[in-house]
Amino acid sequence: MSKIVKRANFKSTTRTVNLLGRDNVLDYRSAILELVKNSYDAFSKRVDINIKGDTIVVENKSGDKITTTEDKKATELEVIDYGNGMSLEKILDVFFTLGTDDKTNIVSVKHSNTERVMNGSMGIGRLSLGRLGSESQIITSNGKTAHSFVINWDNFKSGKPLETVKIDIEELTLEEFVLEYKKRNLKNNEKKGTILISRQLNDEWFLSDKNLAGTNYSLLKLTLNKLKNPLKLTESDDFQIVLNYFDEQELIEPSISEVSTDALIEFSFSHESDLLIFDGYFDEINISQLPPDFVNSKFEKLKNHIQDDNGENRKRYYFSDSYKISEFIPDKVPENPIGGFDGMLYFTKKTGTTKYPFINNPVFKTNEFEIEPGILLYRDGFRIRPYGEIDTIGFDWIGIENERAKNPAGAARAGYIMQANQLSGYINITKEANGGFEDQANREGLKNSEEFTFLRKIILQIIKNFSFVRSEIFILYNDFLKEQTDVNNHSEAGKKLKKKIDRLIAKHQGSREELFSDIEFINLLTPQSLLELYSLSDVSIEEKDNLINESDMLRTMATQGIVMSTFAHQIKNDRNFFEGIPNTLITMGDYYSKEFSYDFRSFIEDYNLYDYASIVTDKNSSILGFIDSSVNNPTRDKKKKLI
Structure with missing residues (x-):
């Protein structure tokens, strides 16, 4: 009788966070979209995406001449919303808990006469921050209390137990929280929402990229433009996306342009x-x-x-x-x-x-x-x-x-x-x-x-x-055109005309000069003959297409037949093995009966080797019989001589 010697449970290391976060998210666009959707789920009516940085000097070399130009390179990427924010309890129980199910089984949520369908379901969307930069700061308020904390994602590279990484959570006053918005020339009268700041960015963002195609900026804007389907978002549930790229602000608003299509x-x-x-x-x-x-x-x-x-x-x-x-x-x-x-x-x-x-x-x-x-x-x-x-x-x-x-x-x-x-x-x-x-x-x-x-x-x-x-x-x-020109009938005439031309080509042994000077050939060149040859060509192309389609079908059937035949022949070659299984089972039963001094025939049917051997015999008979009929090629009866 077995007994329980220990109760086990799964443990998690710090690497789990990055495996689910920055190593799991495809690119910066996916990461930003996840964070924007979280803002929507938090009932924010607007989300600001700020990309900002410092002025840099870029050297441009042309031959032996070196010139310099100024540009701006991003050092921070922010996603700011005006949603419900988080209390300290929610920070601990939801933000710092992996795989939460608070949205999984909920289709929609009502809040202040507004109902929204929840986009999140995996409980890991916030980990997308790790894809954007090595360090993240979260500033959040639920309108009653405000808090701030910093996460260094590099701390999750080791294989230490997850609980060994400690993160300090600071309490802010609501005035300090609102001041963070004012610093960014934003208003937050309700004193609630979340500011997500990514630093030590994993992707490069330059101001000069704004007017170029294929850059991080252009691809992000294109992705944001297609994020919302304007036909499925009602006016009463407006959700604005504002992109602020190095202090140049633009509203990302999907619209149905008056574009004609075929x-x-x-x-x-x-x-x-x-x-x-x-x-x-x-x-x-x-x-x-x-x-x-x-x-x-x-x-x-x-x-x-x-x-x-x-x-x-x-x-x-x-x-x-x-x-x-x-x-x-x-x-x-x-x-x-x-x-x-x-x-x-x-x-x-x-x-x-x-x-x-x-x-x-x-x-x-x-x-x-x-x-x-x-x-x-x-x-x-x-x-x-x-x-x-x-x-x-x-x-x-x-x-x-x-x-x-x-x-x-x-x-x-x-x-x-x-x-x-x-x-x-x-x-x-x-x-x-x-x-x-x-x-x-x-x-x-x-x-x-x-x-x-x-x-x-x-x-x-x-x-x-x-x-x-x-x-x-x-x-x-x-x-319709073929019917008007009677293509089918003309194609028959075209066949006869082609035979005449073939005969003349053979007559002159392929010499074009002699063929072109032959009076009989010259007399064949009429508008009527051209139509007949065209009709012949058109019908021939259709017949060829039909043959190709039929050939494709036959090729597919032949391939399937070869596979089935190969499989069946392999089984046929192993006939002795399959036929010998019942006797092997009986021999095993006799051996075990003698070895253990117990009649194995007395086991119940589900565990009885002898009963199972009988079942296998019946199955072999039907399966091998089917295979024989499948792989044996049909033969023609030999003719009998009449005496």
């Missing part, structure tokens, strides 16, 4: 009704320029796109549809529902075409600024990085290019899919409706759960449907 699709999924609906427009298609003969010929296919339910002509090329999610995605639905979501995608083409008279030029040429590609993911109005972010692994998080690689067809071909860099937009989820989507520990995206994978499949299918609407009109128009 097409858009808006969609919404309701979990309660299991219904996905979407509609949209293709403004690259100019309805007024559709050839009348084309419209008459393909009216049944074009009707819903160019006319409304009352039969009135539309001004924009429209489409809409709705599906039960089980019809839209044939895959098994996750046990935990993904919940409702909505979104909007924009299509912006990079090049134009003159092949189709009804296609407008790309709209990006008329916009004042370039539309940045990327499909962003928002939860309760706040962006989740890195989804849709250019030059990151999260840009094509839906897997559009992987799908296109299977069939990189052009817009006028079946199976066409828009490119990832042609799509932009956003998808909205909520903490309440989409509880199955959990954050990764480093707050860089969501866990790759079954629910999140299913969401990606739905979005990819929406993009396929979006692409089909665009492709369909090109295919219809090409079919």
Whole structure:
């Protein structure tokens, strides 16, 4: 009978803090976003991000000549809010406790007639301070008491017990707390909030970076601009972000610019009704320029796109549809529902075409600024990085290019899919409706759960449907042109014409001079013959495409067959081993019965080797029989000689 000799518990070393903090957070942008979200969760109506520093002299060398210029380099980065702040009790029980769950099981919180959905859930967001700089100072007040303390993150490099690192907490008067805001030309009449100061910065910030692309400043501003989705933040719950870069202040305020796109699709999924609906427009298609003969010929296919339910002509090329999610995605639905979501995608083409008279030029040429590609993911109005972010692994998080690689067809071909860099937009989820989507520990995206994978499949299918609407009109128009010129019949004539040309080439043994001077060849060169050869070429290309698609399918089937056959042959080669298992079990039972002077046949069924040997015999019979039938190649019956 076993007995408990000791009760154990996990212990933590100082390294844990940095493992969860600065070593876990991807970059300064993620760290700042975490701290900004914490300010939002604290019901602050505004957050100030101050980056400030000292003047430095920069040497510029050009050949033998050295010149100097002045610049400014950051020494401090501050995140300042006007939220609820922290009492001493909360500092001890929440701030200095790793992995707190005070937000995990709470969807939203009400405070002073305002309700906000909590963004935090892991209980480690404050550790992002360690990513920004080696030293942090926290100044906080809940309106009644104020405190200040300094954390040196380098003290957490050793493997000493976590409790050995002591941090002194100082008490401040409310006047001293308010003075900290006044020093920064800020007002805090309610005398509550939090000031987070990072020093000994891990990243370089220069004033000269402000007008350059790709710098820490420009990337931070771009990230902050996309942090909030303006369509999901109400006016009554305003939350401002102010960036003060070396005393140059600007309000970071997301807005929907009047930007034209070539097409858009808006969609919404309701979990309660299991219904996905979407509609949209293709403004690259100019309805007024559709050839009348084309419209008459393909009216049944074009009707819903160019006319409304009352039969009135539309001004924009429209489409809409709705599906039960089980019809839209044939895959098994996750046990935990993904919940409702909505979104909007924009299509912006990079090049134009003159092949189709009804296609407008790309709209990006008329916009004042370039539309940045990327499909962003928002939860309760706040962006989740890195989804849709250019030059990151999260840009094509839906897997559009992987799908296109299977069939990189052009817009006028079946199976066409828009490119990832042609799509932009956003998808909205909520903490309440989409509880199955959990954050990764480093707050860089969501866990790759079954629910999140299913969401990606739905979005990819929406993009396929979006692409089909665009492709369909090109295919219809090409079919119309072929019907008008009777391409199929002309292609048959083209085959005969090609045979004549082949005969003449053989006659002159490939000599172009003799061929071109041959009267019979000259007489073949007519407008009619050119159309016949074109028709032959066009039909041949279509037949080739069909053969390629069929070949791809057969290749895939063959690959799967080879794998299965190899696996089955391996098992077949091990037939003696599998067939010998029952006898081995019986031999073992006999040996143990003799060794321990106990009849092992008397054990209950679950632990009886002899009963298990009988079960294995039955299983071997069915499994090996199936494998035999799978791997044995079919043979043709030998012909019998008639006597």
